[in-house]
Amino acid sequence: MPLGAHVTISGGVFKAPERARALTCDCMQIFSKNQMQWKAKPLTAEDADRFIAGLEEHDIVQTVIHDSYLINLASPDEMLLERSRDAFLDEMMRAKKLGVRYLIFHPGAHVGSGEQKGIQRIAESLNWASSRFGSSDVELLLEITAGQGSVLGHSFEQLAGIMDLLDDRSSAGICFDTCHAYAAGYDVRTPKGYERTIEQLDDYLGIDKLRAVHLNDSKGKLGSRLDRHEEIGKGHIGLEGFANIVNDSRLEDLPMVLETPHGEKRYAHELKTLRSLVRKS
Numbered sequence: 694m695p696l697g698a699h700v701t702i703s704g705g706v707f708k709a710p711e712r713a714r715a716l717t718c719d720c721m722q723i724f725s726k727n728q729m730q731w732k733a734k735p736l737t738a739e740d741a742d743r744f745i746a747g748l749e750e751h752d753i754v755q756t757v758i759h760d761s762y763l764i765n766l767a768s769p770d771e772m773l774l775e776r777s778r779d780a781f782l783d784e785m786m787r788a789k790k791l792g793v794r795y796l797i798f799h800p801g802a803h804v805g806s807g808e809q810k811g812i813q814r815i816a817e818s819l820n821w822a823s824s825r826f827g828s829s830d831v832e833l834l835l836e837i838t839a840g841q842g843s844v845l846g847h848s849f850e851q852l853a854g855i856m857d858l859l860d861d862r863s864s865a866g867i868c869f870d871t872c873h874a875y876a877a878g879y880d881v882r883t884p885k886g887y888e889r890t891i892e893q894l895d896d897y898l899g900i901d902k903l904r905a906v907h908l909n910d911s912k913g914k915l916g917s918r919l920d921r922h923e924e925i926g927k928g929h930i931g932l933e934g935f936a937n938i939v940n941d942s943r944l945e946d947l948p949m950v951l952e953t954p955h956g957e958k959r960y961a962h963e964l965k966t967l968r969s970l971v972r973k974s
């Protein structure tokens with residue numbers, strides 16, 4: 694399975710493929726712009742061409758984009774919601790320009806307005822963006838969340854609730870984050886708990902909807918609802934938990950990327966650890 698990490702785009706998005714390869718990544722995740730700012734300079738055709746050529750040159754087999762942390766597609770604040778939708782549509786267009794098929798995002802936070810309203814607003818936001826985008830080149834991947842505060846999407850049931858309200862379900866998929874799932878109460882650490890988790894995912898969403906995995910250990914305990922990533926093997930999920938995932942043949946074609954706290958300083962080491970967990974068949 695392709696293993697990789699979230700790499701920075703400092704110096705330009707086209708620098709990411711080389712950086713990823715230097716860290717021994719087969720696949721990668723990037724932000725397509727500064728994730729803490731609403732606006733970004735438009736991507737030029739030259740940036741995009743260099744990026745795409747870099748993927749080929751450095752043999753990065755899959756890329757996913759994570760959207761900006763500022764975006765909240767469930768915001769009850771009209772102005773913030775409008776800003777979020779515009780920014781999200783822009784993320785979709787940037788992904789298309791870069792030839793990246795998957796855009797990963799946290800569904801949103803209802804900020805006190807209630808779970809049902811929040812779920813509805815997220816689906817409306819996605820329908821709004823998809824109708825304006827007008828192409829099926831970019832798939833929107835709802836990421837499972839830890840459920841901190843009023844953040845939605847911390848159960849397969851909630852994710853399915855959003856999916857069911859979409860005008861076009863075929864343009865959406867799921868990103869499974871190990872830390873978030875564990876903090877949300879899915880025990881991926883034991884083989885039995887992991888199996889049950891995948892079964893539930895399949896029941897609510899269909900395992901064919903799973904498109905990407907975030908590999909993060911968890912600083913918080915099972916069900917803690919804490920979104921605190923930890924280095925692989927040093928948290929509550931531990932190496933036995935990651936062994937369940939990297940040996941699951943149902944997931945073997947999915948891009949799996951690290952978003953662990955030490956970033957590029959430790960990714961090569963962590964990828965080596967993950968690869969050592971793969972059982973030779």
Ligand SMILES: [Zn+2]
Nearest residue numbers: 836870907952
């Ligand atoms: Zn994640």
Ligand SMILES: [Zn+2]
Nearest residue numbers: 873920921922
């Ligand atoms: Zn997280």
